[in-house]
Amino acid sequence: xxxxxxxxxxxxxxxxxxxxxxxxxxxxxxxxxxxxxxxxxxxxxxxxxxxxxxxxxxxxxxxxxxxxxxxxxxxxxxxxxxxxxxxxxxxxxxxxxxxxxxxxxxxxxxxxxxxxxxxxxxxxxxxxxxxxxxxxxxxxxxxxxxxxxxxxxxxxxxxxxxxxxxxxxxxxxxxxxxxxxxxxxxxxxxxxxxxxxxxxxxxxxxxxxxxxxxxxxxxxx
Numbered sequence: 001x002x003x004x005x006x007x008x009x010x011x012x013x014x015x016x017x018x019x020x021x022x023x024x025x026x027x028x029x030x031x032x033x034x035x036x037x038x039x040x041x042x043x044x045x046x047x048x049x050x051x052x053x054x055x056x057x058x059x060x061x062x063x064x065x066x067x068x069x070x071x072x073x074x075x076x077x078x079x080x081x082x083x084x085x086x087x088x089x090x091x092x093x094x095x096x097x098x099x100x101x102x103x104x105x106x107x108x109x110x111x112x113x114x115x116x117x118x119x120x121x122x123x124x125x126x127x128x129x130x131x132x133x134x135x136x137x138x139x140x141x142x143x144x145x146x147x148x149x150x151x152x153x154x155x156x157x158x159x160x161x162x163x164x165x166x167x168x169x170x171x172x173x174x175x176x177x178x179x180x181x182x183x184x185x186x187x188x189x190x191x192x193x194x195x196x197x198x199x200x201x202x203x204x205x206x207x208x209x210x211x212x213x214x215x216x217x218x219x220x221x
Contacts, residue, residue: 020205073142140199147203
């Protein structure tokens with residue numbers, strides 16, 4: 001049975017929801033209008049080789065690393081991951097968590113798509129993209145999906161762990177993965193840093209909202 005409060009206290013979930021929404025609202029009225037464009041442009045260019053902007057500054061394996069990390073936030077990997085997890089939940093009759101998973105995945109996809117269309121921010125066009133990218137830039141879909149789905153998975157794992165240290169490790173590992181996926185989008189030149197931060201906020205806010213709804217339903221059951 002799902003016990004949301006065992007992994008994430010309602011108070012902290014409310015805090016995460018409020019903080020994520022506040023940061024996103026700030027970025028939504030500043031970033032798409034170009035308030036940080038000069039600084040973000042300089043930052044993105046600093047990640048590239050001065051003689052050949054198609055190359056990253058750093059060791060030769062860096063491009064291979066970030067391309068593989070970014071795939072973990074793409075729809076093929078997340079779709080397969082979510083379907084496998086949903087199948088396991090159905091087998092074990094974990095209906096409450098199945099509801100959480102479906103709500104997080106479907107809701108985040110719809111919300112992010114609507115926000116991209118609304119803001120219509122163009123992706124960085126002053127340096128080569130090191131991976132394929134087609135939709136609008138703000139907010140980052142990879143970052144939003146990673147934050148929503150991997151944080152939910154981390155909370156689910158923490159939900160069944162008894163030791164506090166193990167719970168913290170599960171949540172910490174999910175946070176590290178979310179950070180790496182978002183950072184990879186910047187290294188690959190397909191997003192501005194503010195796109196990524198906004199994506200994290202969207203995913204975290206939606207995951208928190210769904211988790212709070214599950215907590216309330218669990219208490220009223």
